[in-house]
Amino acid sequence: MNALPPHEKTSWVLLLQAMADDEWIVAHRGSEWLGLAPDLEEDLAYSSVNQDEMGHAQFYYALLTELGEREPEQMVFARTASQWRNACILESPNGDWARVVALRYFYEVFDDIRTNALTRAPWPSLQAGVRKIRREEAYHLEHFATWFDMLANGTLESRRRLLDAILDMWPKLGDIFSWGEPDTFLSTLDLASLRQGEVQRLWEERIRDKLHRWQIAWPGSVPLPAANGRRGEHSDDLANLLGVMSEVWRSDETALW
Amino acid sequence: MPQGEYLVYEVFVQRQALDFHVNVGSLRAANAEMAIQMARETFFRREEVYDIWVVPEHCISSSPHDAAHLPVHAMDKKYRLPRGYDNAPHWKKFKAKAMTIEDVANEMTGGGGEGSR
Numbered sequence: 001m002n003a004l005p006p007h008e009k010t011s012w013v014l015l016l017q018a019m020a021d022d023e024w025i026v027a028h029r030g031s032e033w034l035g036l037a038p039d040l041e042e043d044l045a046y047s048s049v050n051q052d053e054m055g056h057a058q059f060y061y062a063l064l065t066e067l068g069e070r071e072p073e074q075m076v077f078a079r080t081a082s083q084w085r086n087a088c089i090l091e092s093p094n095g096d097w098a099r100v101v102a103l104r105y106f107y108e109v110f111d112d113i114r115t116n117a118l119t120r121a122p123w124p125s126l127q128a129g130v131r132k133i134r135r136e137e138a139y140h141l142e143h144f145a146t147w148f149d150m151l152a153n154g155t156l157e158s159r160r161r162l163l164d165a166i167l168d169m170w171p172k173l174g175d176i177f178s179w180g181e182p183d184t185f186l187s188t189l190d191l192a193s194l195r196q197g198e199v200q201r202l203w204e205e206r207i208r209d210k211l212h213r214w215q216i217a218w219p220g221s222v223p224l225p226a227a228n229g230r231r232g233e234h235s236d237d238l239a240n241l242l243g244v245m246s247e248v249w250r251s252d253e254t255a256l257w
Numbered sequence: 258m259p260q261g262e263y264l265v266y267e268v269f270v271q272r273q274a275l276d277f278h279v280n281v282g283s284l285r286a287a288n289a290e291m292a293i294q295m296a297r298e299t300f301f302r303r304e305e306v307y308d309i310w311v312v313p314e315h316c317i318s319s320s321p322h323d324a325a326h327l328p329v330h331a332m333d334k335k336y337r338l339p340r341g342y343d344n345a346p347h348w349k350k351f352k353a354k355a356m357t358i359e360d361v362a363n364e365m366t367g368g369g370g371e372g373s374r
Contacts, residue, residue, distance in 0.1 A: 039263070041284050045298040143294050150287055 009067050011185040012123070015194075016067070018179060018230055019114065020060035021086035024076060025238075026107060027053035028245055029094055038097055045143065052136045059129050077249040081239045082232040087176035088225065089169055091238040098151055098161035103169060105144040106207065110176055112141055113202050117193045145210075152214035163216060170219045177203070177222070180230030264313050266292040268300060271308040278310050286311075 030050035037043040061072035069075065084091075090107065094100060115137060118130040151158040177200040179185070186194050193199075200222065208218055227233040263285035269278035281300050286292035292311040301309070320326045 039285065041286060041295040041299055045295055048298050048302060139294075139297070146290055146294060150291070 008188055011188050013064060013067050013069060014179060014181055014185060015189065015191075016060045016064050016126075017069075018085045018087075020057045020064060020075070021084050022090055022107075022111075022176075023053045023057035023060065025084070025086040025090045025241070026104075027051070027057065028241060029090065030100075030104075032094055033100070049140050049143065052140065056133050056136075059133065063126060063129075073249075077246040078253075079242075081234045081242055084232065084234060084238060084242075085180065085230050086238075087173075087178075088227055088229040088234060088238075089172045089176060091229070091234060091241055092169075092172070093237060095165065096161060098158065099165035099169070101144060101147040101151055102162055102165040104140075105148045105210075106169075106173065106203075107176070108137065108141040108144050109206050110199070110203050111137060113199055113206075114194065117191055120191075122190050148210065149214070152216065166211075166216070167219060171223055172225065173222045174225035175228040175230055178225070178228055178230045180228060180232075263287055264292075264315075266296075266311040267314055267317060268292075268296040269310040269312065270301065270306050271310075272304075272306050274307050276307070278308070283314065289313075 027050040030046060030053065033043075034047055035043065037046050058072060061069075061075050064075065065071055070078070089103065112134075115130050115134050119127060119134065121127045121130065148162070151162040153159075177196045179194075179196065183192075183195045183197075186192055204221060211218055227235070229238075264287075265283050265285055266289070267280055267283045269280050271278045284292065284295050284299055286295050289311055293309055296309050296311055
């Protein structure tokens with residue numbers, strides 16, 4: 001990795017930290033469902049999905065270490081909330097299953113667009129890893145699309161819960177498309193297709209089709225967020241999450257696992 | 258079926274293209290599409306397979322479990338089984354006669370009059 005020029009390193013860190021933190025936080029919130037999913041089969045499937053996401057985060061953190069960032073364990077357990085770059089919506093508490101289905105469907109579509117662009121990243125080890133990751137992500141997307149369809153087309157209650165969840169989270173989704181910095185850094189990586197406006201346009205196109213299919217009114221373009229997680233602006237939810245997550249690690253930070 | 262109750266699906270896997278589908282267990286799911294996704298996670302998290310079938314349990318017809326309905330072989334029907342003649346001992350004898358130990362050694366070292374390579 002020493003072959004990359006310094007300005008490129010900064011850009012890669014910006015990009016990969018957002019992705020690693022998104023994957024880790026989404027997986028941690030997912031792990032809180034263990035034993036609580038709607039049925040036994042989903043309990044297995046959803047834990048498997050979240051373990052996959054942790055694996056993806058681990059892959060991105062390992063690349064960040066190559067770029068000179070801290071070791072993965074430090075990145076996960078030792079950072080304070082303002083040092084995390086995940087989108088705010090991912091750190092919010094789980095809510096009911098309909099909210100999980102809506103959020104994970106929205107997130108998986110977004111992650112599909114993002115990882116698709118990275119299959120052409122001018123960094124061979126990243127490109128190769130992302131291609132493997134996408135084989136698992138294809139399944140995640142399919143799984144939550146199926147759930148979304150089931151709830152949208154299920155009972156009156158499932159549909160109502162799904163619509164409530166969508167309307168509630170819609171105004172809080174905006175920072176997911178942001179990188180926390182002006183998009184110009186992406187051109188140094190030859191990844192202009194990851195520009196905020198471009199990713200949001202592709203995402204809204206796909207989500208609009210899905211909502212239209214189930215006669216769910218389009219809530220309008222996702223507005224700009226009040227707080228931007230990509231700049232380290234987070235709610236207390238993240239601090240609480242980190243407190244729970246790192247509780248054991250902090251009891252003896254030098255312990256070998 | 259009570260409203261809201263999931264169907265039971267029997268899961269069959271074909272591990273390789275030339276294998277038959279084999280039943281590996283059952284699970285509950287809201288529909289066939291979900292049953293296939295769940296089968297993948299429940300039974301095949303750590304192996305690659307060629308194909309998965311899920312079949313609603315109520316679509317399977319089962320034979321009654323009594324002697325009148327299940328195939329049994331009460332009589333000796335070995336005479337119906339296709340078998341060949343057992344020629345192996347004859348070949349052994351023939352070879353033992355036709356070949357001396359020198360012939361065997363010759364064959365193993367690649368010499369002898371079998372034409373040149």
